[in-house]
Amino acid sequence: MSQTNAIEARHTIKAFGQGDSAHRALDDVSITIRKGEFFTLLGPSGCGKTTLLRLIAGFEMPTAGDILIDGAEVTDLPPNKRPVNTVFQSYALFPHLTVAENVGFALKMLGRPKAEVAEVTARMLALVKLEHLAGRKTAQLSGGQQQRVALARALAPHPKVLLLDEPLSALDLKLRKEMQVELKRLQMETGITFVFVTHDQEEALTMSDRIGVMSAGKLQQVGSPREIYTRPVNRFVASFIGETNFLPAKPVAGGVKLGCGAVVEAEGEGHTLTVRPEQLRLVAANEPGAIAATVENLVYFGTDTHLNLRLSDGEALVARVQSPPTGDAGFAMGQAVGVTFLPGAARLIRD
Amino acid sequence: MAKRFDIARLPGFAPIALLSFVALYLPIFTLVGYSFNAGNSVAVWSGFSLHWYSAAWANETVKAATLRSLSIATLASAIATVIATMAAIGTTRRRAFKGQTLIYVAINQPLMVPEIVTAVALMIFFGMLKQVTGYQGLGYLILAHAAFCIPFAYLPIRARLEGMDLSLETAAADLYASPWQTFRHVTLPLLGPGIAAGAMLAFVISLDDVVITEFVKSGGQDTLPTYMLGQMRRAITPEVNAISTLLLGLTVALLTAFFLLTRKRG
Numbered sequence: 001m002s003q004t005n006a007i008e009a010r011h012t013i014k015a016f017g018q019g020d021s022a023h024r025a026l027d028d029v030s031i032t033i034r035k036g037e038f039f040t041l042l043g044p045s046g047c048g049k050t051t052l053l054r055l056i057a058g059f060e061m062p063t064a065g066d067i068l069i070d071g072a073e074v075t076d077l078p079p080n081k082r083p084v085n086t087v088f089q090s091y092a093l094f095p096h097l098t099v100a101e102n103v104g105f106a107l108k109m110l111g112r113p114k115a116e117v118a119e120v121t122a123r124m125l126a127l128v129k130l131e132h133l134a135g136r137k138t139a140q141l142s143g144g145q146q147q148r149v150a151l152a153r154a155l156a157p158h159p160k161v162l163l164l165d166e167p168l169s170a171l172d173l174k175l176r177k178e179m180q181v182e183l184k185r186l187q188m189e190t191g192i193t194f195v196f197v198t199h200d201q202e203e204a205l206t207m208s209d210r211i212g213v214m215s216a217g218k219l220q221q222v223g224s225p226r227e228i229y230t231r232p233v234n235r236f237v238a239s240f241i242g243e244t245n246f247l248p249a250k251p252v253a254g255g256v257k258l259g260c261g262a263v264v265e266a267e268g269e270g271h272t273l274t275v276r277p278e279q280l281r282l283v284a285a286n287e288p289g290a291i292a293a294t295v296e297n298l299v300y301f302g303t304d305t306h307l308n309l310r311l312s313d314g315e316a317l318v319a320r321v322q323s324p325p326t327g328d329a330g331f332a333m334g335q336a337v338g339v340t341f342l343p344g345a346a347r348l349i350r351d
Numbered sequence: 352m353a354k355r356f357d358i359a360r361l362p363g364f365a366p367i368a369l370l371s372f373v374a375l376y377l378p379i380f381t382l383v384g385y386s387f388n389a390g391n392s393v394a395v396w397s398g399f400s401l402h403w404y405s406a407a408w409a410n411e412t413v414k415a416a417t418l419r420s421l422s423i424a425t426l427a428s429a430i431a432t433v434i435a436t437m438a439a440i441g442t443t444r445r446r447a448f449k450g451q452t453l454i455y456v457a458i459n460q461p462l463m464v465p466e467i468v469t470a471v472a473l474m475i476f477f478g479m480l481k482q483v484t485g486y487q488g489l490g491y492l493i494l495a496h497a498a499f500c501i502p503f504a505y506l507p508i509r510a511r512l513e514g515m516d517l518s519l520e521t522a523a524a525d526l527y528a529s530p531w532q533t534f535r536h537v538t539l540p541l542l543g544p545g546i547a548a549g550a551m552l553a554f555v556i557s558l559d560d561v562v563i564t565e566f567v568k569s570g571g572q573d574t575l576p577t578y579m580l581g582q583m584r585r586a587i588t589p590e591v592n593a594i595s596t597l598l599l600g601l602t603v604a605l606l607t608a609f610f611l612l613t614r615k616r617g
Binding site for chain 2: 057058059078079080084085086088090092093094095096105106109110153154157
């Protein structure tokens with residue numbers, strides 16, 4: 001592997017507006033995206049993920065900081081001088097051109113010979129399985145087909161990095177699942193670095209090699225899907241990805257002490273204990289070492305059943321248990337139960 | 352559910368509507384009708400004939416005025432459209448700036464200043480130029496027409512630019528198009544219908560102008576409308592009706608094309 005990274009952003013700041021009304025859409029973000037990886041920027045709307053993508057593409061200029069693509073400084077280069085291509089959320093296909101002309105647009109702009117443009121266009125259309133629509137105008141295509149044209153158009157010049165700005169958000173669920181698989185396939189076949197922006201945590205977990213979680217203009221955590229899910233560094237990351245429980249906790253000798261008085265083992269640092277609902281085990285109320293709780297409500301989800309529990313100090317806790325073949329999880333409202341955490345499941349985090 | 356208020360069900364709606372249409376179109380229909388009059392009156396019908404069309408066709412003065420009108424309208428609308436296109440891009444494709452409203456007002460000045468004022472001003476101004484340069488040709492009329500046609504060309508072009516998805520130009524830049532290539536391969540083709548519509552509107556407005564032309568023209572530079580105005584001072588024959596009908600036909604054809612162009616592809 002080469003030493004250089006696909007993307008490097010160093011202390012990037014992007015402020016909109018002037019003076020007191022200025023808003024920092026990106027607040028000192030530094031990030032490294034490796035060559036050939038499927039990297040996802042994940043966060044709620046307004047967290048700065050799209051701004052970061054637009055800075056990489058060159059559609060916006062950073063207020064401060066540097067951006068490098070493939071080891072080369074590009075901070076001051078316009079979009080047409082950067083070796084990256086974008087798949088837009090709205091697709092932004094040229095309505096006055098055919099599918100083939102859309103796909104060949106970049107190569108034509110680069111002044112490549114006609115034969116090469118035709119050859120690459122045909123190869124790209126085959127890659128996204130749209131050979132039969134080459135002569136159509138884009139307005140005559142379905143949403144899924146337009147999506148594929150947008151992908152083929154952005155991949156045709158073989159960019160160093162492909163930027164994808166929530167490309168699946170306009171598709172219905174079934175098509176979205178298909179396109180997720182399709183995107184992974186395209187990334188493997190082309191070997192191009194993908195930077196994918198989404199607010200959908202499931203999309204991020206299933207597709208990415210690594211995820212950067214963003215909130216309020218800052219990068220909260222970068223890691224593999226498993227790291228992000230099992231070892232969140234703060235409350236935002238823990239709650240944004242998947243469901244989780246938070247309990248106030250205080251480090252004591254031999255573990256951490258919860259509000260209800262129970263002492264449990266937990267890794268990490270901080271004053272909040274987090275544990276995923278599926279990492280709880282329900283045992284008999286009198287089991288030694290178990291935390292006493294009362295079942296307040298049961299919600300049947302088909303594969304699982306969710307139990308809303310209440311601890312003796314009034315804290316709420318959600319447990320998820322797999323539904324048995326009968327569908328009846330065997331608990332009743334008001335029942336006293338004991339709760340234990342699977343080894344390594346409980347973690348302390350900072351707020 | 353309560354019925355929605357419908358103006359068409361108010362008493363008197365139909366008669367008032369009918370009266371309005373009659374007032375609008377009856378004179379025009381009369382004019383068109385009498386252009387086919389066999390006699391030489393514009394008020395007494397004496398049978399169908401195409402005589403006045405052939406008379407107009409045979410009239411060398413009419414032919415010269417028509418040719419002059421068409422050349423002025425073609426050149427003036429071309430100049431106005433180029434300037435209006437640049438103005439529209441300049442006012443929509445950059446960040447909002449101080450004094451932007453003032454620029455809009457300045458571009459649309461001919462729509463707001465009374466035409467007679469512009470006409471007098473141009474007459475005096477071009478009179479001075481004629482003295483200095485000695486040039487007496489059609490150039491003054493062409494420039495004057497171009498100036499007051501700019502807002503008519505500007506408005507549809509600007510509307511088209513504002514309605515255009517900006518991400519298309521962003522996408523072109525992302526796909527390695529230089530700013531010029533983006534304009535040439537994306538903005539301009541998408542702007543095409545707007546430019547055609549603006550040019551057509553400018554053409555029709557120029558073709559139809561009387562006031563400014565009357566003031567700015569030198570001797571022997573009658574356009575079709577000022578020729579017809581001159582005829583009015585003498586004996587009126589259905590020749591004027593025939594010319595008017597032809598002008599009407601041309602204008603309706605151009606405006607129909609304008610509506611089709613602006614409607615197509617949203």
